[in-house]
Amino acid sequence: MEFVKLTEKEFEKFASSHPQANFYQTVEWGHLKKTNHWDMHLLGLKDGKKIVAACMMLSKMTPIKRKMFYSPRGFLIDYNNYDILKEFTDDIRDYVKKEKGIFVKIDPNIMYQQRDLLGQIVPNGENNFKAFDNLKKLGYRHFGFNLMQETLQPRWIFVINTKGKTMDEIMSQMDRETRRVIKMNEKNHIKCREIGYDELPKFKDIMQHTGDRREFIDRPLSYYQDMYKNLHDSGILKILVAELNTNETISELKKEKKEFEDDYQDRKNKHDNHIIQMNEKKYEQKQKEVENNIKRLENKIREVEELNKKHGDVITLGGVLFLIYGKEVLALVGGSYSEFMDFQSAYYIYYEMIKYTVENGYDRYNFYGITGDFNENSPLYGLYSFKKDFGGEVVELIGEFDLIISKPLYYLYKIAFSCYHNLKNFKNKLKK
Numbered sequence: 001m002e003f004v005k006l007t008e009k010e011f012e013k014f015a016s017s018h019p020q021a022n023f024y025q026t027v028e029w030g031h032l033k034k035t036n037h038w039d040m041h042l043l044g045l046k047d048g049k050k051i052v053a054a055c056m057m058l059s060k061m062t063p064i065k066r067k068m069f070y071s072p073r074g075f076l077i078d079y080n081n082y083d084i085l086k087e088f089t090d091d092i093r094d095y096v097k098k099e100k101g102i103f104v105k106i107d108p109n110i111m112y113q114q115r116d117l118l119g120q121i122v123p124n125g126e127n128n129f130k131a132f133d134n135l136k137k138l139g140y141r142h143f144g145f146n147l148m149q150e151t152l153q154p155r156w157i158f159v160i161n162t163k164g165k166t167m168d169e170i171m172s173q174m175d176r177e178t179r180r181v182i183k184m185n186e187k188n189h190i191k192c193r194e195i196g197y198d199e200l201p202k203f204k205d206i207m208q209h210t211g212d213r214r215e216f217i218d219r220p221l222s223y224y225q226d227m228y229k230n231l232h233d234s235g236i237l238k239i240l241v242a243e244l245n246t247n248e249t250i251s252e253l254k255k256e257k258k259e260f261e262d263d264y265q266d267r268k269n270k271h272d273n274h275i276i277q278m279n280e281k282k283y284e285q286k287q288k289e290v291e292n293n294i295k296r297l298e299n300k301i302r303e304v305e306e307l308n309k310k311h312g313d314v315i316t317l318g319g320v321l322f323l324i325y326g327k328e329v330l331a332l333v334g335g336s337y338s339e340f341m342d343f344q345s346a347y348y349i350y351y352e353m354i355k356y357t358v359e360n361g362y363d364r365y366n367f368y369g370i371t372g373d374f375n376e377n378s379p380l381y382g383l384y385s386f387k388k389d390f391g392g393e394v395v396e397l398i399g400e401f402d403l404i405i406s407k408p409l410y411y412l413y414k415i416a417f418s419c420y421h422n423l424k425n426f427k428n429k430l431k432k
Contacts, residue, residue: 003091006042006054014044014051015076020109021326023236024072024153025056032230033058041069043095045088053077053088059101063416066409067101073153074108079131089138089403096405103410104403106140107153115394119374119384128398135401143400147372148380151400154369158384159328160354160392163363167355173391178347185242185348188300189249190317192240192352197232200224203239206319210335224321231323240353241319242336242345246308250301257297264290317345322353327363329353350390365392372396 006014008027015025023029030040037060044054055075059067075092079085096104112132114125136142146155160170171179195202204221211218231237264287270276271283307315318336322329331353336345350367357365370384372394384394404410 001052001087002046003088003095004044004046006044006051008042010051011042011044011054011056014054015056016326018054018076018326020074020076022073022109022328023231023323023325023330024109025076026236026325027056028231028234028236029072030056030058032226035226035230041095043092045084045091053084055092057092057104059099062102062413064102064409064412066406066413067096067099068413069096069099069101069104070152071104071106074106074110079108079110079128079134082134082137085134086138089140093403093405096403102404102406102413104405105152105400106403107151107155107400108398110398112145112396112398115396117388117391117393119372119394132398135398138403140401140403143402145372145399149369149371153400155397155399156370156372157395157397158367158370158387158392159395160357160365160367160390161363162354162357162365163327165358167358170354170358170391175389175391178389181344181347182351185343185345185351188244188343189252190242190244190343190345190348192242192349195239195241195319197225197228199241200228200239202241202316203319203321206241206316206335206337207333209337213338227321236323236325238322238324239319240322240349242317242343242349244304244307244315244317244340244343245313246304246311246315247313249304250308253297253301253304257294257301260290260293260297264294315340317343318349320346320349320353324362328366329357329362329364330366331368346386354390367392370394 012027015021018025027040027042030038030042034040038058039060041057041059042054043057044051046052053075055071055077057069057071059069062068075088077085077088092104108131110128110131111126113127113129114122116122132142143151160173162170174182201221204218204224207218207224227237228239267283267287267290271278316337317340318334320334321332323332324330331350334346334349354365367387367390370387371378371380373381374384374394375381376385402410
């Protein structure tokens with residue numbers, strides 16, 4: 001077999017149909033990372049004219065004047081086939097050594113062991129223990145079976161398997177409260193729409209407010225602009241925002257209120273004039289129920305009218321950035337304004353994209369990162385709990401590995417990186 005550099009066209013053709021296809025292993029992602037001073041390498045292993053393994057690797061110069069290499073979400077290869085994995089590993093090692101690299105980091109897009117909705121290991125479920133053993137045998141250094149989010153990409157994710165399923169089937173698996181919130185969003189006439197490049201400052205503002213509230217440092221606007229330029233036109237990136245059109249909502253609420261009022265008067269007229277015979281107890285109960293709905297809508301109308309006075313005709317409640325590639329739709333990042341948290345708009349955005357996933361024939365909807373600590377007292381338990389209530393399953397990925405090319409330089413890099421990271425955190429704390 002022959003180790004070769006691939007053209008973008010060759011790589012994309014192979015990558016798009018691979019079982020481990022993901023947006024990180026795309027030419028578009030490589031071009032995006034170029035804007036952040038990474039170099040892209042498209043490499044493959046050919047058996048004659050047939051590609052049997054490939055990867056998009058990124059490289060960057062480190063503070064010790066040697067390069068680090070990273071293949072995000074790992075090689076596109078059968079990790080269970082030891083012979084092919086060994087040959088590709090040997091070739092990658094030689095290539096990186098010639099490029100003055102210190103190590104290669106991979107975090108394969110494969111499950112370690114099958115888990116269920118509650119994060120429990122499925123008895124006699126699928127696993128990739130053999131792939132793990134093959135990597136260890138070939139000298140890859142495993143980061144460990146971390147539970148939190150210490151790695152470059154999350155080791156724990158939450159997904160809904162949508163393959164061959166209807167939206168009714170997906171909805172039936174959701175928690176009752178989640179379904180209630182989605183229906184309430186519909187009653188509040190919240191709408192979702194995709195935004196374009198010119199509206200990216202709107203999404204940045206959402207993320208900035210969310211970062212300030214949750215105490216994380218958000219990316220600059222230029223990052224989202226670069227993402228859009230490199231990923232949108234190929235269909236990978238989609239940003240949805242949830243909005244409340246106050247004038248439209250007031251109009252719909254008044255219409256709904258009038259329908260209840262008309263229903264109330266019609267029933268009263270038939271009762272008082274003995275047009276139809278009614279059970280008194282049921283009549284009173286029904287009228288009371290309608291009265292309560294009228295009062296609820298009156299309160300809601302006043303609430304939205306106040307929002308209209310304060311914020312105008314259209315209020316942006318929150319937004320989520322999605323990446324669509326291969327067989328899945330993935331929710332990468334998102335946020336909302338604390339002032340409008342009561343609307344719980346994130347539920348509706350996710351609902352709309354789950355529906356998009358089903359209607360467009362994708363195999364799964366990926367909520368992305370959670371932690372592997374399913375204790376309710378865990379500080380990040382809410383991240384898992386929110387996603388769990390949509391139904392689905394926990395996915396434990398195999399983890400992060402380093403293929404070390406030069407041990408002395410590798411450990412020197414680790415020390416330098418740790419010092420840099422600590423200094424960066426210290427500076428960030430001073431800015432607060």
